[in-house]
Amino acid sequence: MDMCVQLKICEGCGCLWFRPEQQQSVYCRECEVKLRAFPTPESRKRRGRPSRKSVLPAYEAIELMNGTTGGAE
Numbered sequence: 112m113d114m115c116v117q118l119k120i121c122e123g124c125g126c127l128w129f130r131p132e133q134q135q136s137v138y139c140r141e142c143e144v145k146l147r148a149f150p151t152p153e154s155r156k157r158r159g160r161p162s163r164k165s166v167l168p169a170y171e172a173i174e175l176m177n178g179t180t181g182g183a184e
Contacts (some may be wrong), residue, residue, distance in 0.1 A: 116129040123142030138146060
């Protein structure tokens, strides 16, 4: 039985390893095991400051409640 493989360089540690053609991993087995401990991008919280919500000035809020517009009438 023949098996087609590709010679790859691990993006984690830089070692050379053989990857089966059907596999799409870019890490060797040792790095794959190490990386399983890290959270997935979907499960992480976004870093940085939360976005600021816009606050309407009081006169705009009153106009919106009354249904009038601030333009020339």
